Amino acid sequence: MTEQLLESLGQAVVAGEFDGRSFPTEADISQHYGTSRSVTREAVKMLTAKGMLAARPRSGITTQPQEQWSLLDPDVLRWMLERKFSYELLRHFTEMRLGLEPAAAALAAKNASPEALRTIELGLERMAAAERGDGDHLAADISFHVAILKATGNPFYMQLDELIATALKISIRMTNRIKGHTASIPAHRHVFDAIRAGDSARAGAAMNSILTEVMALVAAGDKNGTRRAKRARV
Amino acid sequence: MTEQLLESLGQAVVAGEFDGRSFPTEADISQHYGTSRSVTREAVKMLTAKGMLAARPRSGITTQPQEQWSLLDPDVLRWMLERKFSYELLRHFTEMRLGLEPAAAALAAKNASPEALRTIELGLERMAAAERGDGDHLAADISFHVAILKATGNPFYMQLDELIATALKISIRMTNRIKGHTASIPAHRHVFDAIRAGDSARAGAAMNSILTEVMALVAAGDKNGTRRAKRARV
DNA sequence: TTTTTGTTATTTGTATGATAAATACTATAT
DNA sequence: ATATAGTATTTATCATACAAATAACAAAAA
Structure with a gap:
């Protein structure tokens, strides 16, 4: 479940579906994908580890500039090559x-x-x-x-x-x-x-x-x- | 908090404190470090992403063989160079x-x-x-x-x-x-x-x-x- | 007007408890 | 000895509550 969400979010970020600051909150993601908050948080955490997202209280979750994505991570590279x-x-x-x-x-x-x-x-x-x-x-x-x-x-x-x-x-x-x-x-x-x-x-x-x-x-x-x-x- | 636990666990794994299957369960870790299960899980999840741990129901958490560690990850490399x-x-x-x-x-x-x-x-x-x-x-x-x-x-x-x-x-x-x-x-x-x-x-x-x-x-x-x-x- | 200060609301961070799912282990039957 | 069914353990997920941080806003002061 976490894996699927990770996959969906990763692809969405690469595809540029969330430009700039328009990234949804944990609550929105959970509702949209029908996942619990724990699952959502763990998926976001992994994307954070891959340099694609950053989360801060009150500001919410934001996409990081592409320069910071871990291209050496096979997931990230695959998403890039497939969707971009x-x-x-x-x-x-x-x-x-x-x-x-x-x-x-x-x-x-x-x-x-x-x-x-x-x-x-x-x-x-x-x-x-x-x-x-x-x-x-x-x-x-x-x-x-x-x-x-x-x-x-x-x-x-x-x-x-x-x-x-x-x-x-x-x-x-x-x-x-x-x-x-x-x-x-x-x-x-x-x-x-x-x-x-x-x-x-x-x-x-x-x-x-x-x-x-x-x-x-x-x-x-x-x-x-x-x-x-x-x-x-x- | 998650960061600190990640750091502690990462260093402990590299230092070889948990040989083979002796890795503690989520519950043990939480108790030992005084963290909630959410924090423990997120830290373990990150170490899993770095190839150092694997978690399976009933078997618990196990350390992965060193060949699978993501040496290209700055955290992992730092732990290796500092502690090993x-x-x-x-x-x-x-x-x-x-x-x-x-x-x-x-x-x-x-x-x-x-x-x-x-x-x-x-x-x-x-x-x-x-x-x-x-x-x-x-x-x-x-x-x-x-x-x-x-x-x-x-x-x-x-x-x-x-x-x-x-x-x-x-x-x-x-x-x-x-x-x-x-x-x-x-x-x-x-x-x-x-x-x-x-x-x-x-x-x-x-x-x-x-x-x-x-x-x-x-x-x-x-x-x-x-x-x-x-x-x-x- | 500008700057500072304090208040409030929003969002992530952490904690806790409960249930579901997977599976190693055990006992039983064949 | 082998197959089968049951049991117990551990992670996976869900739900809820509260804490902490902070951006946005309002009020006060300069």
Whole structure:
């Protein structure tokens, strides 16, 4: 119940349904959604923790400026991508991946355990299978990228799995749409080979080139304006 | 009140006071800390959102394995660094900075507005002043690094300000302690110059070299074992 | 007129008690 | 030994009351 309310309120905030100070009071929310005050308060509390709301006595609940939203929170990012998609957002996200994932790949080359390595390879195989029409390409691509994060052995990078997975679900759909592009198997295999060989520099460079490619696609979409984005938002 | 309880519980969890399934029930917590059940529930809810706890009927509240904690949450990271400091953690954090900050510097070189540029320069000047004994070196260093994140114009990087600031407060203190090291002004000026010149590659490389230096210090501390870390934990 | 001060009303914060829902544990029957 | 039904424990939700903070307003003073 709290979860549902959290979801509803989160989406509503992102969609901009409450501009500025017009956010309803606890009482209004409870009545509108038919929830008790406890549930309402706990949902608001969570959105406060995510930087989207702030509550003060007498003033009531107010929406926080977008700069303060915790974009690194998978919930927030998902709401943004689903209800407020823009190529600009996707570009910003890809810019961050461009910082993180090559570094992660380089680390993985140094630290990957045999099991972790095997998991990356498995992701690659799933991608190849999907290429032949056998399996979900999107899921395969995600598993490959997540496996590399896990292989770093660094808890900070490992934490990013859900975030990357969430965003890839939307962003890959977008980049595929732009040019009928599908993630390049050889480029991904190149990353895997470098990691297996323990070659940090090459692993980082290979991952960098994958993301540079993605970035080019996103930038192209950005230039085409928002009409296509709106159509794709389904 | 909720904040205080959140703080107490968060620190207690990090310190490992509740191993495994021994976490108290809502009722126990309320009694122990003298808080009402509403307050207790809201605090637990927040720790759940941070991945540190999970609550299920009949089973009660349980601590989650450390892999699931949201290390990117400034609260969690602060608790970790304050109550569970280790050079390994610091090394992992620095590994992430090594991915993020050079990329941020490169972006800043492309996007920094005149005001943002001025803010970076201000940070640099504060560092120089601190070097001459005039002002807080730690605060100056933080302001420099945060200013670069802000200058990227990318909300994802900009979000990291609190995280980086939190961690720098502890990590700089540590790295200084290792060798009486203080952050190198020329190296930082090099980054600034490259950003001002709009030279992405050089900005990234310069930032990279700063962090590589930090990494070397941390790695050295790591080798010295945990005794020094424990002393430094004050 | 402007500023200060005090009052009031609104909204969140906290406390308490009661009921519902989920589920680990136990006893029983097969 | 296994399956089934019942029981007890704990969180989840609801409802209500009161406390605390404060924005808005009014009155008084400068």
